[in-house]
Amino acid sequence: MPSAIESLLTSNIRPSIQRxxxxxxxxxxxxxPTVETIFNDLAPEIPTLSKTTVYNxxxxxxxxxxxxxxxxxxxxxxxxxxxxxxxxxECEKCGGVFDIFMAPEDLRKKLPAGxxxxxxxxxxxxxxxxxxxxxx
Amino acid sequence: MPSAIESLLTSNIRPSIQRxxxxxxxxxxxxxPTVETIFNDLAPEIPTLSKTTVYNxxxxxxxxxxxxxxxxxxxxxxxxxxxxxxxxxECEKCGGVFDIFMAPEDLRKKLPAGxxxxxxxxxxxxxxxxxxxxxx
DNA sequence: GTGTCTGCAAACGATTTGCAAATTA
DNA sequence: TAATTTGCAAATCGTTTGCAGACAC
Numbered sequence: 257m258p259s260a261i262e263s264l265l266t267s268n269i270r271p272s273i274q275r276x277x278x279x280x281x282x283x284x285x286x287x288x289p290t291v292e293t294i295f296n297d298l299a300p301e302i303p304t305l306s307k308t309t310v311y312n313x314x315x316x317x318x319x320x321x322x323x324x325x326x327x328x329x330x331x332x333x334x335x336x337x338x339x340x341x342x343x344x345x346e347c348e349k350c351g352g353v354f355d356i357f358m359a360p361e362d363l364r365k366k367l368p369a370g371x372x373x374x375x376x377x378x379x380x381x382x383x384x385x386x387x388x389x390x391x392x
Numbered sequence: 393m394p395s396a397i398e399s400l401l402t403s404n405i406r407p408s409i410q411r412x413x414x415x416x417x418x419x420x421x422x423x424x425p426t427v428e429t430i431f432n433d434l435a436p437e438i439p440t441l442s443k444t445t446v447y448n449x450x451x452x453x454x455x456x457x458x459x460x461x462x463x464x465x466x467x468x469x470x471x472x473x474x475x476x477x478x479x480x481x482e483c484e485k486c487g488g489v490f491d492i493f494m495a496p497e498d499l500r501k502k503l504p505a506g507x508x509x510x511x512x513x514x515x516x517x518x519x520x521x522x523x524x525x526x527x528x
Numbered sequence: 529g530t531g532t533c534t535g536c537a538a539a540c541g542a543t544t545t546g547c548a549a550a551t552t553a
Numbered sequence: 554t555a556a557t558t559t560g561c562a563a564a565t566c567g568t569t570t571g572c573a574g575a576c577a578c
Contacts, residue, residue: 325465326515327463327465329461343513343514343516345515345516345517345520347520349520349523350520350522360497360514361496361497363516368521370521370522370524371518371519371520371524372524373517373518374517374519375516375517375518376514376515377479377517378479378496378513379462379480379513379515380480380481380499380509381482381484382508382509382510383483383485383507383508384485384488384490385506385507386506387483388506388507388508389506
């Protein structure tokens with residue numbers, strides 16, 4: 257895994273302190289933090305940090321494929337620096353979000369020991385038949 | 393399929409005009425409407441209708457399993473009166489949302505003719521191992 | 529009459545936007 | 554100094570809440 261500064265330079269993103277620290281933070285924390293959490297945790301070491309910059313940076317990182325976003329229907333968006341294909345499990349008791357590295361069809365059978373599956377939501381994105389025909 | 397009034401009575405929901413029409417509307421329209429759309433379409437025939445009532449009713453219907461909600465990350469919530477297990481495909485060109493009745497593992501191969509799949513997001517909900525152990 | 533339902537208006541909260549100061553090349 | 558980045562403050566907008574009047578049993 258290249259360092260944060262290397263990843264930013266590769267994507268032609270100027271490696272400001274804020275951008276490097278936010279990307280580093282997401283790579284260290286594996287708990288899919290929100291903007292609020294990221295801001296609160298980084299504010300002490302970057303006293304002038306603003307939420308606007310956190311929002312701007314996350315959008316920039318996402319556009320360049322360095323992070324992905326999760327919308328679990330909680331009313332806010334979570335971010336994840338692990339861009340490899342995987343799915344997410346949210347515990348309805350503790351609210352924790354866990355990475356699950358398996359195909360969706362294995363969810364019922366191969367879930368980690370002790371996990372109880374209640375519901376799955378699958379969203380697919382792409383181009384419908386009508387639009388694909390028109391736009392080639 | 394029981395009528396709207398029958399479904400409401402079965403769930404011990406008092407069948408007001410508003411509730412019957414909103415449930416009927418969702419069963420007729422298969423395009424996963426938003427609160428805004430539902431309100432705009434029903435306002436002409438129920439002139440005193442308020443968005444609050446649409447919100448209240450949808451929450452009530454959802455709690456009683458008569459509708460499900462979709463959050464495709466658009467910034468608003470869509471509703472669907474088809475509560476059978478299925479997944480949803482959003483077209484990035486026209487914004488249309490399509491019901492797909494198949495298992496997630498078949499998405500790549502058995503997608504309806506002409507559809508182009510770009511991305512899938514799978515969210516699982518339940519109880520994690522730690523919470524399952526504590527709460528039995 | 530008593531409890532439920534409706535709907536107006538205000539509040540809420542995550543995210544976005546406008547813009548000027550600060551920073552960088 | 555010209556272009557980019559940052560961050561404060563205000564705006565946006567879907568959703569929620571408070572509450573009073575309307576309605577149902």
